[in-house]
Amino acid sequence: MMLNEKQQKLIADFLKDFNKNPDFKFVQKLQKKFKEGEVYLVGGKVRDILLEKTSYDYDFVIRKVEPKELEKFLAKEGEVNFVGKSFGVFKFVPKNYKGLEPIDIALPRTEQSFMTGGYKDFDVQSDAALPIEKDLQRRDFTINAMALNLKTSELIDPYNGLEDLKNKTIKTVGNPKERFQEDYTRMLRAIRFSVQLYFKIEKNTYLTVQNNAAKIRTMSMERINEEFTKIVLSPNAEFGLELLQKSNLLKYIIPELEEGVGVSQNKAHIYSVFTHSVKALGFAAQRNYNLNVRLAALLHDIAKPMVKKGEGPDSTFYNHDIVGGKIARKILARLKYPNDIVNKVAHLVRYHMFFYSIGEITDAAIRRLLVRIGKDNINEAIQLRICDRLGMGRPKAKPYKLMELEKRLHEVQMDPISVKMLKIDGLELMKILNMKPGPKIGLLLNALLSEVLENPKKNTKPNLTKRLKELNKLSDTELKNMSPDIDRYEEAKKREYFSKLKWVE
Numbered sequence: 001m002m003l004n005e006k007q008q009k010l011i012a013d014f015l016k017d018f019n020k021n022p023d024f025k026f027v028q029k030l031q032k033k034f035k036e037g038e039v040y041l042v043g044g045k046v047r048d049i050l051l052e053k054t055s056y057d058y059d060f061v062i063r064k065v066e067p068k069e070l071e072k073f074l075a076k077e078g079e080v081n082f083v084g085k086s087f088g089v090f091k092f093v094p095k096n097y098k099g100l101e102p103i104d105i106a107l108p109r110t111e112q113s114f115m116t117g118g119y120k121d122f123d124v125q126s127d128a129a130l131p132i133e134k135d136l137q138r139r140d141f142t143i144n145a146m147a148l149n150l151k152t153s154e155l156i157d158p159y160n161g162l163e164d165l166k167n168k169t170i171k172t173v174g175n176p177k178e179r180f181q182e183d184y185t186r187m188l189r190a191i192r193f194s195v196q197l198y199f200k201i202e203k204n205t206y207l208t209v210q211n212n213a214a215k216i217r218t219m220s221m222e223r224i225n226e227e228f229t230k231i232v233l234s235p236n237a238e239f240g241l242e243l244l245q246k247s248n249l250l251k252y253i254i255p256e257l258e259e260g261v262g263v264s265q266n267k268a269h270i271y272s273v274f275t276h277s278v279k280a281l282g283f284a285a286q287r288n289y290n291l292n293v294r295l296a297a298l299l300h301d302i303a304k305p306m307v308k309k310g311e312g313p314d315s316t317f318y319n320h321d322i323v324g325g326k327i328a329r330k331i332l333a334r335l336k337y338p339n340d341i342v343n344k345v346a347h348l349v350r351y352h353m354f355f356y357s358i359g360e361i362t363d364a365a366i367r368r369l370l371v372r373i374g375k376d377n378i379n380e381a382i383q384l385r386i387c388d389r390l391g392m393g394r395p396k397a398k399p400y401k402l403m404e405l406e407k408r409l410h411e412v413q414m415d416p417i418s419v420k421m422l423k424i425d426g427l428e429l430m431k432i433l434n435m436k437p438g439p440k441i442g443l444l445l446n447a448l449l450s451e452v453l454e455n456p457k458k459n460t461k462p463n464l465t466k467r468l469k470e471l472n473k474l475s476d477t478e479l480k481n482m483s484p485d486i487d488r489y490e491e492a493k494k495r496e497y498f499s500k501l502k503w504v505e
Contacts, residue, residue, distance in 0.1 A: 010050060012056060020152070024092055026094050034073075039062050039063045042060065043139070051197070076095040078097065086348075092105050111501070137436065139173055141161075143161045143165050143171075143175055143199075159174075167203050172205050176209075180209070187215075188227035191209075191249065196230070209247045209249070213248035213249045214248075216253065217360060225336050228253060235286070237284070238281055243257065245261065254335075257302065271393065277297070277300070280300065283387045293348070293387070295332065295337075296349055299327075302328055303327050310357065322483065325350025328346045344380075352371055419446065422464065423461045426442075432469070446484065
C-alpha cells in the first residue's frame with residue numbers, strides 16, 4: 001500500500017523536525033562517517049507518526065555498519081550501555097541528551113525462538129548486512145513492523161502495516177500462534193494496543209489469544225504488570241478490562257475479578273459486580289484520575305462474591321469493604337506493584353464505604369472519619385466514591401451530601417485528629433506526672449485524644465495538664481476503654497445506617 005499525500009507530508013514534517021533536534025545529531029554524523037550505512041527508525045514511533053500521535057519511543061536499526069565500528073562511534077558521541085549487547089542492541093544516551101529513556105540502537109537481527117513463550121527465550125543472530133525486511137519479520141504486530149529510512153524517506157512496509165493502520169486493525173506478523181509462542185505477553189500487548197489506539201483485533205489473532213490465554217501464567221508478573229497498568233491507565237480502560245475478560249486472560253491474571261462476572265446485586269445496583277467494577281474504572285479513566293484511584297475503583301467491590309448473602313433485591317454484602325481491602329492487598333502484591341501503591345489502594349478499598357448523613361453527623365464524627373481516611377487520602381477517597389456512584393448508574397457524580405461532606409472534611413483538617421497534634425507530647429506528660437517511660441503514656445495520650453476529637457477547644461496545654469492529673473488516677477483498663485476506637489465507632493455507625501437505609505448515597 002502506497003503512502004497518500006497526507007502521510008507523505010506527516011513523514012516530511014517529522015524528518016524536518018528530527019534533523020533539527022540536537023538529541024539526534026549523532027544520526028547525521030553517523031551517516032556522514034559511514035557512507036554505505038543505512039539508518040532506519042522502526043517500530044512504535046513510525047506507527048505514531050502516521051497516526052499523528054505524540055510519542056518518544058525512538059528505536060533505530062543500523063545496517064551495513066560493523067558492530068565494533070558502531071560501538072566505537074557511539075562511545076565518542078555519548079554513553080553506551082552494553083546490557084543489550086548480546087541481543088544486538090545498544091542502549092545509547094547522546095551527550096546533552098534531554099530524553100528520559102536511553103535510545104535503542106540495534107543491528108539488523110533474526111530471532112530463532114524456542115517456542116516456549118518465554119521472554120528472551122530465543123537465539124538472536126545479528127548481521128549488519130541483513131535486509132531490513134528480515135529484521136521486521138520478527139516483530140509482533142504489522143503496525144509495529146514498519147521502518148523509515150532516514151536518508152531516503154522511504155517507508156519499508158513488507159507486512160502491510162499501513163493497510164492495517166488504515167483499517168484500524170491489530171494483526172500479528174505472520175502466524176499468530178508462532179508470534180505468541182515467541183513471547184506470550186504479546187497477547188496482553190494485543191489488548192493494550194486495541195485499547196490505546198481504539199483498534200479492533202483481527203479475528204484469527206483474537207481467537208489465538210482466547211485459545212492460548214492460560215499460557216500467560218508462564219510469564220513474569222513484572223511484565224504482566226507493565227502491560228496491565230498501561231491498559232488501566234488508558235482512556236479506554238473500561239473496554240480494556242472487558243476485553244481481558246472476554247479474551248480469557250483475566251481469569252489467569254486477576255481471577256478474583258472474574259468471580260464477579262454475572263453476580264447480581266441488590267436493588268441499589270443495576271449491574272452485576274463485575275460490570276459495576278469495570279464501569280467504576282471507566283469513569284475514573286474518563287476523569288483522568290490517577291493510578292491509585294483507578295485500581296481502587298476496579299477492586300473496591302472485589303470481596304462481594306465472597307461475602308454475598310441471599311439473592312434478589314434484598315441480598316447483602318456486609319463487610320465487603322473490610323474483606324476487600326485484604327484481598328486488594330494480596331492481588332496488588334501478587335502483581336508486583338510497589339508497596340506505596342499496594343498500601344494506598346488497599347486503604348482506599350477498605351474505607352470506601354464511609355457513611356455520613358448531613359444534618360445528623362457531628363463535627364466530632366467528621367474528625368473520626370478524617371482519622372480513618374487520613375488527610376492525605378481525602379481527595380482520592382472522594383474520587384473513588386464518585387466512581388462508585390457513577391458505576392452504579394447514579395445520575396449525579398457528586399450530590400449535595402457528598403459535596404457538603406468534602407467541605408466539612410477540609411474544614412476540620414486543622415483540628416487535632418492524632419496524638420501528634422495534641423498540645424502536650426509524651427515527654428511533657430512524663431514531666432507533668434513525674435512518670436518513667438511505659439505503656440501507660442500511650443494510654444493517657446489516647447484518652448486525651450478521645451476527648452479532643454469530641455471538642456477541639458479542649459486542646460490547650462492548661463486543660464490537658466489538668467485532665468492528665470485526673471486521668472492518671474484511672475486504671476489501665478479504664479484508660480483503654482476511653483481510647484478512640486475508630487473501627488468500633490465505624491462498625492456501630494454502619495449497623496445503625498444499615499438498619500435505616502436501603503442504600504447509602
